[in-house]
Amino acid sequence: MFGGKIACIQRQQQAAQQQSARPRSWLRGTLCPALLLGIAFALAAPADRSLAASTLVAAPDGTFQGKLDTTGTVRQFLGVRYAQPVTLNLRWKPPQPVTPSAVTQDATQFGNHCPQAFTPFGNASLTEDCLFLNVYTPNKGGDRESDRDDGRPVMVWIHGGALAVGESNEFDATKLVARGVVVVTINYRLGALGFLAHPALTGESPDHISGNYGFEDQQAALKWVRRNIGAFGGNPEKVTVFGESAGGLSTFVNLVSPTAKGLFHRAIVESGGYMLTQPTLAQAEAAGTKFANAVGCHQPNPADVLTCLRALTVSTVLGVSSFGPAPNVDGKVLTQSIAAALGSGDFNRVPLINGSNHDEWNLFVALDLDLTGHPATAATYPAVIAATLAIPPGSPAVAAVQAQYPGGSFPSYDQAVGALGTDAIFACTARFADELASEFVPTFAYEFNDENAPQNFLPAVSFRYGAAHAAEIQYIFPFASPSGLGLNLPQTPLNGNQQQLSDKMVGYWTEFAESGNPNGNDSPHWPRFHRERQVMQSLVPPTPATETNFATTHSCAFWDQLTGRTLPPGNDHDHTADND
Incomplete structure (x- = not known):
């Protein structure tokens, strides 16, 4: 029933222009991952209020240099990578965790947002290296949470856009942060790059699933929050996931997803109840096969299909306007449709x-x-x-x-x-x-x-x-x-x-x-x-x-x-x- 939104967004699409990657000064260390992890935890250990009020924060996944907003009341940590770049052979695979780094990471500029054409609801991008999040937290003192030992409530925002467009960096969290909460906004893979199911993709998956990559991204971001948010003054045991439109649908998906269990403790859905019944994996694979045929990836050998799909330019992927991204009941991320899970009580009860x-x-x-x-x-x-x-x-x-x-x-x-x-x-x-x-x-x-x-x-x-x-x-x-x-x-x-x-x-x-x-x-x-x-x-x-x-x-x-x-x-x- 929601095809109208996807169709109208697709009609609004114009030729996408590649968004230049933001400058980064990340140095590649030579220490082994285990030693880096130990250093990160050691740096994060003194989580006292003086550290929490700094724009330099040490967390389990690394040390991040943020900045204050123009009012001086909000600390911003922008463009924080929560998963590896989903490029080349990682396209259409679950997000892979980042390796903790001993080098201080620049968190003063937004990261790339995920590939999409220009619409009134999002800006054009061709960059698949887009799995970034942003953290907004009070700049110490004066609010009801400033003296708490367990940290402030955390609110993780999932943007809307029909699972096809949108980005994390448009949302000014100032009013929420002023009430003593920590706000996190996230990017996740969109369109066919985030939601394409195909028999060849299912066949290569150890879990025999495909298509719900964008939701796996969201859950990877929630796992990052659980690991790291304490260093930013947040309470990892008091996380609210919330979103609007496709972000609200995503919130429902996470509410009923077994793989999201324990990652959040409350949920707010804004205009996200429009798709309470999801297609099966087989139905999603059929739609993905049509997509693959449309771009010329219809070889008889599944390995050749995958090679063909992963060789496509981002512009070619975005150019297939007939593909409508949607969740599918894959047996792992979603074991049943949203309505069925809510009706049976078999969901994450928050x-x-x-x-x-x-x-x-x-x-x-x-x-x-x-x-x-x-x-x-x-x-x-x-x-x-x-x-x-x-x-x-x-x-x-x-x-x-x-x-x-x-x-x-x-x-x-x-x-x-x-x-x-x-x-x-x-x-x-x-x-x-x-x-x-x-x-x-x-x-x-x-x-x-x-x-x-x-x-x-x-x-x-x-x-x-x-x-x-x-x-x-x-x-x-x-x-x-x-x-x-x-x-x-x-x-x-x-x-x-x-x-x-x-x-x-x-x-x-x-x-x-x-x-x-x-x-x-x-x-x-x-x-x-x-x-x-x-x-x-x-x-x-x-x-x-x-x-x-x-x-x-x-x-x-x-x-x-x-x-x-x-x-x-x-x-x-x-x-x-x-x-x-």
Whole structure:
């Protein structure tokens, strides 16, 4: 159902230009890895507060020279390598650990971001050496965490972008860090380079899997955090993984992945519930075979196919616009689909915040219809419904949706498409995930509801964007330009009421990182979500409030029936004992 996003991003792609690698002064030592590891641990041992407040930090994986931000309140450690470069023979293989170095590493500039074409949501890159992360931590003293011996809560951000575009360096962590948390933002492999499955790749794998390389990257970054974050003032036993869109989907994948067990302790999903059922490995391999055929890698010998694939230029890989990256149930990283795992309770049981935006699909209506010069009309409405929901034109489902969302009852047909796309792809799937997860873990559900949220990714269109997809990010991460060197649109700052909402949201997110419960920081009470008592927090400016009509507003009963979505029986958990 989410093919629309991938398609619209692919239509936005332009010729990628190679991003020049940042200068590095890393010297190659001649000491053996074991001795280097011992030196690194010895350097990291005196983890007192004076060391933690320095921009020179010794950690198990090495010594890193960072810098202060322009305000002097945040220490930044940028472009930290968490895995070996995935180039040459390491392309389409699991990430390999870095070797600790005795040489101080420059962590004052961002690293390369992963290969992608230019879009409004990411900047062009052809550099496969891209597995870097960034650490943002308070510059000592004055906050509630400064005297703690166990370290501050850690929040690891996974960027969105349909698993095809995006980068870690666009997100200003200042507001989060000001609340006493350590923030880590990460890159991971994207597109076909991160998610290509193929029988030849599966055949060479010791685990007989392929395709989930981007998620393995994310887990490698989480392992780096677990090993090293204590040296930066963070608590490795209090890690929150959070992300938006494909980053939210990634958070769900890690939530249910056996190989992510123990790597994090809370999860926040922003607009990531759009794909709760994943293809099988065989299905992913079939899609990968089509990709290989498209680039001429269809030799009868699997070894020759692999040689051909690894000889492709990055530009050639990016040029296959028909490939849609997605998780697959490979039997290791994912042993079952997200919905199945949440429904059975067979997942990493940590507290969960999960939510969606009130007008999610308006962003894609703008990209697919208005900005292409082809807004929906009465004549094209049925075909647009079919394309939005990835169902055959003329099927009974199209007629059912058209009856539920009569285009003439909306101000425009584009807005009708926005409403049905929001409800089908984001709102009701997020609610379904809440219903499943809340039987097993503390679950806090939200809807982002600022109808006047600034739209800083795309130009104005014929309708108001409202609380569109990605609109909530700027309330957590202030940024001057969401596209970095990309689109560079004039930016609309948050007004006073929106700043108040931003403060409340940052308070919720950081309190959750601390305790697994968002309540505190003088914000309005946010009740837990229960299957039989569906209360959500409406994130509306200036002050959030509870809402109980989400399912009705978004026609979730209709979508549950149309998709055949049903809940498993409730467990015997005593909800009356919950502190809500």
